[in-house]
Every structure is written in C-alpha cells, then in structure tokens.
Amino acid sequence: MNASEIKRIMLRSLDNDADPSEVAEIVERETGSVDFKAGFSDRVLAKLAKPGMAVVREVDFIRSMNIVFYRIAITGVAAIVLLLISIFLMEGSLSFNSFLGLSGTNDDSIVYLLTGN
C-alpha cells in the first residue's frame, strides 16, 4: 500500500459512516501488528511482586511533586536573587545587619526608639 492510500484510509477512519473495525483491520494489516516487546507480562508481574510497587499510586504523586518542586525552586531562586540585589543596592553590602535592616543605625537611636528618651 502506498503513502497516499494509507493517508486516504486514515481520513476515512474519521468518517461518521465508516466501519471503524474494518478500517482498524486494514491499518493493522498494512502497518503491522502493534505490541509490546516480548516478556511484557513477565515484567508486569515482576513489578507487582516488588514490595515497592504495592504503592504504585504514590509514584504518580511523587512524579507530580518533582515537577511542582522544580517550578517552585526556579521561581524561589529568582526571588532570592532579586532580594539580594535589592538589599545590596539599598544597603551597600550583604552583611548580616543589612539583611536585618540594621545597617546605618547606632545604639543611641535604637535606645531612643525603644524608650523615647
């Protein structure tokens, strides 16, 4: 079967009046049978026998968490970098006091702020 013929059959499969089972048979005959590699059921049973696979539903959750983690991590690192840059520009250094917002202050003004004297 040439390329244009298989394309025609593909489009025909989506016609509402087409017989899908007949089309599926033709496609399978012309493109070869689709299957997993030999030993597929053995691999499934081996996975089921593994104690860790009893919690296979957790794998989906962990996979999703990995994606969420990367997204949050990238955003978080970007936010931290911006914060550091803004502190450096405002305070002129990245010392511990700069992080606490205590640079440029002296003890007297702190006492005054606390006591009012």
Add this chain to the structure above:
Amino acid sequence: MINEPYNAADDGKLIQASLDGDTKAFDVIVNRYRKMVARTVKGMLGDSVYAEDVGQDVFIKLYHSLQDFRGEARLSTYIQKIAVNLTLNEIKRRKRFFSTFSQKGNNEMYEYEVPDIDTQERREAAEIVNKALQAMDPKFRVIITMRMLQGYSTKETAEILDLPLGTVLSRLSRAQEQLKTILKKL
C-alpha cells in the same frame, strides 16, 4: 481456583482468581489485553521508550483496582479507560516538563524507537501513521486512536472517554480537518 484451561476461562473467573492471589490468572489477563493496550498507548505516545512503562502501569493499576471492578462494563472497556487516562496523564506530564525545561516542540517530546516491521512498505506506512498521530492535538489523537487503531464505534468511543456522543462527533469532524492539514505536509 480455575478448574479449566486458563486461556479458556472468561474474564470474570480470571478476575476472581487474581483477587484470590492467583498470579497465573492475572498473567492470562495481561496477555489477553496487552495488544489492545499497546495500540492505545503506542498510538498516542508513539513507539517511544515511555510507551512500555505506561503499558506496564496500566496493568499494575488494573491489578490494584480489580476489587473495584463491578462487572457493569466489559473488562476491555475498563482497561481501555485506564490506558487512556494514564496515557493522557503522561502526555500532560511530558508537555509540562518540556515547556519548563526545553525548547522542544510537542512532536519531539518522545524518543522514537525504530519499529520492528518486516517490509519497507509497511515500515513507511507505519511511519506515516505514527507521525500524523503525534502531530495531532491529544484530544483529537485519542479519538483517532480509538477509531482507527482500536476500531471502536462512536458510541463505544464516547463510553470509554466518558464524553457525550455529540462531543465525540464534533471532535471527529475537527480531527478530520486537522488530520487533512497534517497529512498534506507528510
């Protein structure tokens, strides 16, 4: 316990035996439906390295949900629903991953393996089918997979996808338009 050849036993007996811990019975279920699952998973993911993993996950999920299977629908429909859901989840997962970390397009998300097909003509035909399917929007890809590879009617497709019949009919029409455009480029 099954008192007849396992391959001759019906799905109900095999399910009950599997629930009783008979792994041979579940092995027969896997072998009975593996090609059906392969058509869905490979049709939607391509003949990729991920297809085998998703295929295995389908049967593992089936095994863990056998006690929930009430027998209201056929076992094949139940398995097909699991296969479609897991495959769509995989497509979404890969799409999210590649949209975050890679400039690759959707069509390049999977590493294709060369299908083990006997003749050049069949290989070319399989390549056209595979490329066209992978270029389609996933919501249309699933429809064409159900129709063209599985041979399901519109009603059966709607039941498996949990969609109203009208939605499936509308998607069939839109899928055909998209497929026409894609096939012109191949």
